[in-house]
Amino acid sequence: MADIASLPFEPEVQSTRTFRHVLNVIVRDPLSLASTIVIILFILTAIFAYQIAPYPLEGAGKPDVSQRMEAPSTEHPFGTDRLGRDMLSRVIIGARPALIVPFGVVFFAILIGAPLGAIAAYKGGRVDEVIMRTTDLFLAFPSLLLAMAITAALGRGLQNAAIALVISWWPWYTRLVHGVTLSLRERYFIEAAQATGVRDSVIVLRHILPNTISPILVQATVDLGTVILAMGGLGFLGLGTQPPFPDWGLMVSEGREFILNQWWISTFPGLAIFVVVLVFNLLGDTLRDIFDPRQYR
Amino acid sequence: MLRKLEYVLRRLLTAFFVLIGVSIITFLLARVVPSDPAVLYIGPKARADELAKVREQLGLDKPLPVQYAIYMRDLLHGDLGISIGTKRPVLQEILDRAPATLELLLTGMFLAVLVGIPLGVLSARWQGRPLDTGVRTISIIGVSVPAFFLGLILQIIFFRNLHWLPLTGRVNSDLRFTNPIQTITNFYLIDTLLTSNWVGFKDTVYHLILPAITLAAYPIGLIARMTRAAMLEVMEQDYIRTARAYGIKEVIITYFYALKNAISPTLTVIGLTVAFALTGTFFVEIIFNWPGLGEFTVRSLLNIDYPAIMGITLYGATAYVILNLVVDLLQAWIDPRISLK
Numbered sequence: 093m094a095d096i097a098s099l100p101f102e103p104e105v106q107s108t109r110t111f112r113h114v115l116n117v118i119v120r121d122p123l124s125l126a127s128t129i130v131i132i133l134f135i136l137t138a139i140f141a142y143q144i145a146p147y148p149l150e151g152a153g154k155p156d157v158s159q160r161m162e163a164p165s166t167e168h169p170f171g172t173d174r175l176g177r178d179m180l181s182r183v184i185i186g187a188r189p190a191l192i193v194p195f196g197v198v199f200f201a202i203l204i205g206a207p208l209g210a211i212a213a214y215k216g217g218r219v220d221e222v223i224m225r226t227t228d229l230f231l232a233f234p235s236l237l238l239a240m241a242i243t244a245a246l247g248r249g250l251q252n253a254a255i256a257l258v259i260s261w262w263p264w265y266t267r268l269v270h271g272v273t274l275s276l277r278e279r280y281f282i283e284a285a286q287a288t289g290v291r292d293s294v295i296v297l298r299h300i301l302p303n304t305i306s307p308i309l310v311q312a313t314v315d316l317g318t319v320i321l322a323m324g325g326l327g328f329l330g331l332g333t334q335p336p337f338p339d340w341g342l343m344v345s346e347g348r349e350f351i352l353n354q355w356w357i358s359t360f361p362g363l364a365i366f367v368v369v370l371v372f373n374l375l376g377d378t379l380r381d382i383f384d385p386r387q388y389r
Numbered sequence: 390m391l392r393k394l395e396y397v398l399r400r401l402l403t404a405f406f407v408l409i410g411v412s413i414i415t416f417l418l419a420r421v422v423p424s425d426p427a428v429l430y431i432g433p434k435a436r437a438d439e440l441a442k443v444r445e446q447l448g449l450d451k452p453l454p455v456q457y458a459i460y461m462r463d464l465l466h467g468d469l470g471i472s473i474g475t476k477r478p479v480l481q482e483i484l485d486r487a488p489a490t491l492e493l494l495l496t497g498m499f500l501a502v503l504v505g506i507p508l509g510v511l512s513a514r515w516q517g518r519p520l521d522t523g524v525r526t527i528s529i530i531g532v533s534v535p536a537f538f539l540g541l542i543l544q545i546i547f548f549r550n551l552h553w554l555p556l557t558g559r560v561n562s563d564l565r566f567t568n569p570i571q572t573i574t575n576f577y578l579i580d581t582l583l584t585s586n587w588v589g590f591k592d593t594v595y596h597l598i599l600p601a602i603t604l605a606a607y608p609i610g611l612i613a614r615m616t617r618a619a620m621l622e623v624m625e626q627d628y629i630r631t632a633r634a635y636g637i638k639e640v641i642i643t644y645f646y647a648l649k650n651a652i653s654p655t656l657t658v659i660g661l662t663v664a665f666a667l668t669g670t671f672f673v674e675i676i677f678n679w680p681g682l683g684e685f686t687v688r689s690l691l692n693i694d695y696p697a698i699m700g701i702t703l704y705g706a707t708a709y710v711i712l713n714l715v716v717d718l719l720q721a722w723i724d725p726r727i728s729l730k
Contacts, residue, residue: 229410236668237705241698244690245418321535325672328537329687344537348676351541352549352556362538370533377529 127371151181153336171356186338205265213273317372470696479700488575490681497604509616531610540676557678608662619651660716
């Protein structure tokens with residue numbers, strides 16, 4: 093979360109060794125292994141949603157009024173909604189925006205945030221001041237509130253919600269990479285590069301950024317959970333995916349008025365968000381343990 | 390002493406500049422609205438001369454810096470503009486609804502601190518034992534569960550199945566006739582106590598329980614894990630070992646000597662979570678039909694009621710900035726080393 097940026101990092105380990113080490117730890121820890129498997133299953137579900145969903149057309153939004161609000165059964169394991177659509181299919185197809193978009197959001201947040209952080213810390217002086225104070229400004233807003241306001245301003249919809257989340261999330265990576273770069277700058281290999289006359293842009297791109305990858309990946313794993321949660325929130329408010337296409341957050345909101353009798357309409361999509369966020373957080377915790385054993389034991 | 394004063398002043402100055410920046414971003418946000426604000430005001434069927442008039446009224450015909458200056462001038466006079474949706478001043482709308490939201494927010498955060506810190510301490514003290522595992526499970530569930538989902542589940546359990554607690558609202562609607570609440574501060578807990586309205590107080594508490602738990606889930610998770618981490622770090626230090634060597638009871642070491650030094654990082658996390666809870670209340674309020682800022686916010690967002698959106702964003706960010714300031718100053722007060730940096 094936010095606090096990780098302020099922590100000292102030790103980017104000592106070589107990246108190849110780290111990857112093996114991470115795999116080792118994950119395989120040995122049952123909870124992390126289970127989380128990883130669940131994450132992979134969810135991603136596969138999202139990719140092959142239309143092949144897996146029992147009623148892909150209903151999942152994508154086609155109503156079937158002959159079977160409205162049916163309780164879970166063998167035919168419809170998650171029941172049907174207000175318009176008679178198979179909830180299981182809707183949850184499966186809803187996995188696409190719910191998962192793929194957050195991956196994109198985190199990716200672009202890193203793409204914008206990380207280089208800025210590296211440049212600021214490496215250059216120092218004016219550049220540093222301007223970049224970091226701008227970062228502070230964005231971090232002065234509660235992230236989700238800022239994302240909500242930006243989405244409303246751009247117009248609701250999945251794409252705009254994603255853009256809004258990128259705008260709210262990049263500063264975290266700037267701050268993180270800034271911290272890591274500050275400690276890297278003092279190291280001998282950077283000094284050596286400078287002494288041999290390597291250009292600044294090359295130093296940042298080839299020598300600094302690659303060394304910030306491990307902390308970025310740890311942060312990204314934890315952030316994925318948070319972004320999925322934020323995405324669900326925007327969807328719940330009606331700012332994300334627009335009907336009839338399924339969105340987990342929106343589905344929870346749609347089932348809200350029937351919660352006391354037709355509980356399944358809200359429960360299953362809500363559960364889906366919960367489980368996905370949970371597994372990302374569990375995996376993120378393990379990664380954090382590996383890279384920063386001081387913080388969480 | 391002088392150093393401390395200097396730190397406080399420097400911190401105040403930073404907060405001031407951040408607030409100015411926040412106002413600029415909020416202002417720019419409203420200006421990127423793709424649709425014409427003037428059209429939003431009068432509706433899509435407006436005539437051209439009407440639009441021109443409204444544009445002039447709203448100052449939309451002036452250059453951006455001038456518009457910002459006007460916006461700031463109004464802001465300093467407490468004028469956040471008129472809500473397009475309700476046609477009432479935005480500030481009034483916010484002030485009317487803020488007490489209900491704040492009552493929920495404060496109750497939730499109080500609960501989170503009351504539960505989170507002890508959980509974290511216990512977890513650290515019994516590290517690796519079942520109790521520790523239990524606390525870690527609770528805290529990871531707390532930070533993972535969406536508030537709008539948890540709220541619904543609690544409603545199913547405690548209203549539908551157990552009939553223990555009310556479903557929605559701030560008080561029972563019959564209370565108006567039997568024991569009406571005299572509004573003084575608009576914080577019902579305080580108002581009912583001040584007027585010795587015990588029936589009203591009990592009803593308010595009953596209605597607060599589920600929303601407060603829903604809101605507190607995330608902060609409890611974060612506070613518990615941060616307290617645990619901070620405690621584990623402190624417990625390894627020499628002075629704790631010395632205290633142990635002197636034969637001081639473990640309970641006293643944990644709750645007195647160690648907790649005192651572990652509280653500082655926990656404070657940072659509490660500040661962060663209040664910001665999160667600020668947005669979280671909006672969702673909780675919608676689930677529990679809580680008459681606070683949440684419903685107003687959502688309606689404004691969906692209808693692009695941009696003066697209202699600006700007002701709420703500004704309110705949220707300002708609260709966050711001030712909160713962070715308070716946390717920083719508190720920390721400097723608890724831990725004098727901070728102001729020496």
